[in-house]
Amino acid sequence: MSAQPVPTATRRAIIEESEGQAFRPLWRAHTVALSVGGEAHGDFAAHSIAMNPADVTAGALYFARGEVDAIAAIARGAVGVVTTRPLRAAHVLVNDIDEALARLARAARNRARATIVAHAGFDCDAAPLALADALDRASRGLAFAPAEADLNVALAGLAADRSHALFGLAGAPALETLRPHLFVAGLETTREEGARAGAALLAGGAAVLPADHPDFALWRAAALDAGAQVFGYGRKASADIRLLDAVRGPNGGWLVTAEMIGQQLCFSLSDRFGDARASLAVLGAMRAAGASLGCAALALQHAGEEVSTMPTAMAG
Numbered sequence: 001m002s003a004q005p006v007p008t009a010t011r012r013a014i015i016e017e018s019e020g021q022a023f024r025p026l027w028r029a030h031t032v033a034l035s036v037g038g039e040a041h042g043d044f045a046a047h048s049i050a051m052n053p054a055d056v057t058a059g060a061l062y063f064a065r066g067e068v069d070a071i072a073a074i075a076r077g078a079v080g081v082v083t084t085r086p087l088r089a090a091h092v093l094v095n096d097i098d099e100a101l102a103r104l105a106r107a108a109r110n111r112a113r114a115t116i117v118a119h120a121g122f123d124c125d126a127a128p129l130a131l132a133d134a135l136d137r138a139s140r141g142l143a144f145a146p147a148e149a150d151l152n153v154a155l156a157g158l159a160a161d162r163s164h165a166l167f168g169l170a171g172a173p174a175l176e177t178l179r180p181h182l183f184v185a186g187l188e189t190t191r192e193e194g195a196r197a198g199a200a201l202l203a204g205g206a207a208v209l210p211a212d213h214p215d216f217a218l219w220r221a222a223a224l225d226a227g228a229q230v231f232g233y234g235r236k237a238s239a240d241i242r243l244l245d246a247v248r249g250p251n252g253g254w255l256v257t258a259e260m261i262g263q264q265l266c267f268s269l270s271d272r273f274g275d276a277r278a279s280l281a282v283l284g285a286m287r288a289a290g291a292s293l294g295c296a297a298l299a300l301q302h303a304g305e306e307v308s309t310m311p312t313a314m315a316g
Contacts, residue, residue, distance in 0.1 A: 026159050027061055027104075029080060033092050035107035036082065036100040042090030044080030049157045051101070051150070063101050063153075105155040106177055114144065114162040115289050118180040118197055120169040121189025126270075126303050127278040131184070131285055132166050134299035138291040139163040151178060164289060169193060181205040183223070184285045186278060187213055194219035203227030208284035210277065211239040231261075231288060233280035241284045246276045253301070260287065267296075270303040 025045035033040035046061035053069050056062060058077035064070035070081045074089050081091040082100050094100040109116070117135070119128050132145035145166040146154040155178060158165050167178060175196055183197040187210050194215055198207055199222045207223035209216055211232030220230045233241035245257040246269070254269040256276050260283060269279050279300050286296040 024159070024161070026157065027080075029090060029092060031107075032061065032080070032082065032104065036092065036094055036103045038082065038092040038094040038100060040092050041086065042080075044090040046080050049104075049148075049153055050078070051153055063097055065097065101152050101156060102177070105152040108156050108158045109177060109179060111160045112158055112162065112165065113160060114158065114165040115182065116178060116180045117164060117166045117182045117184065117285060117289060118169050118175070118178060119166065119184040119186070119285075120193045120197060121186035122278060122281075123186065123188045124274055126273045127186060127282055128166065128168060130273070130279070130296075130299045130303040131282045133302070134282060134286055134296040135164040135166060135289070135291060137295035137298060138286070151175070164291065169197060175200050182208070182285060182288050183228075184208045184281050185210060185213075185219065186281065187275070189213070189215075189219075191215045191218065195222045198222030198228070199226055201226045201228040205229070206231065206288035208233060208241075208281055208288055210234050210281070211236045212277070229288070231284045233284050234277050241280045243277055243280060258283070260284070265293075268301040270301060273300065273303045 025047060027046045029040040029043045047059035048057055050056045050060045051063045053072040053076055056073045056076040056078050060078045062073035062078040062081045064081050064083045067085055070083055070087055081087055081089060082094055083091050084094060084097060086093060122128055132143065135143035142163040144158055144162040146157055148154040151167060154167055169175060179202055181202055182205055183201055185194050195218060198219045201207060201223055204227060206229040208231050209219050212234035216232060223230050231240045233239055235243050240261050242259045244259055246254045249255050249268060253271050254276060255266060256269050256279060257266050258280055269276060273279060282300060283293060283296050286293055
């Protein structure tokens with residue numbers, strides 16, 4: 001059975017199920033113990049994951065390297081600790097911290113209902129941030145895009161009820177644990193990153209790749225061998241998502257004209273975005289994820305703007 005991106009109907013059901021309900025805990029002590037093969041001592045309901053005391057917020061589950069940093073994390077508001085030594089606080093006792101974290105990341109991935117999106121190779125954060133914004137708008141706030149660089153920590157923080165989850169790769173060793181439905185590559189993606197990510201895609205997923213990159217054919221072959229669809233973007237005439245024109249707008253920014261699989265479209269692009277080709281990657285990713293292209297256009301128009309809250313919109 002193919003593991004395709006989450007269908008629109010399922011995403012809508014996730015949204016409807018989550019609306020009007022109290023915030024659910026990310027992990028409880030007994031589920032952590034079962035997931036990592038540890039022993040629970042006391043109970044807790046954690047809402048985030050941390051491995052550095054400075055990153056701890058109230059309600060966090062902390063993975064401790066030693067007793068001193070465990071005590072520091074508890075003082076900062078950690079409600080539970082995964083540790084190799086017993087503590088006078090709610091904790092899960094394990095033999096190895098790194099293995100426990102990897103196992104919890106696998107458990108989070110196995111229970112997730114989200115469309116898992118991986119990205120790599122963008123020379124600035126504009127495209128990934130715009131994609132995160134677009135997915136959040138399309139899912140009415142149910143997208144997940146952690147800033148955490150460690151992929152296991154980020155994945156362990158994924159709640160089961162998210163509709164989309166966006167992860168940066170940056171050569172992450174835990175790529176096979178991530179098992180993405182969708183991979184989005186930028187022009188700065190290395191040959192190895194593109195090949196590994198394409199090969200790790202789930203059957204029925206998709207890859208959005210830069211057709212102008214010299215390694216496009218290699219990455220395309222890896223993704224096709226994994227049973228995924230491939231969408232190329234760029235200036236080449238053969239690209240599925242092709243940049244036709246980009247002109248300055250009367251009030252700044254750019255007006256971009258593109259062709260996506262035979263259909264022309266125009267959208268505004270923020271001055272802060274950079275290379276217009278990366279905007280095509282955002283559009284291609286939204287299409288492949290079954291999410292709203294209108295939300296993508298809004299995100300691209302406002303890319304780089306600081307907002308106090310993430311705007312949301314009806315899922316398409």
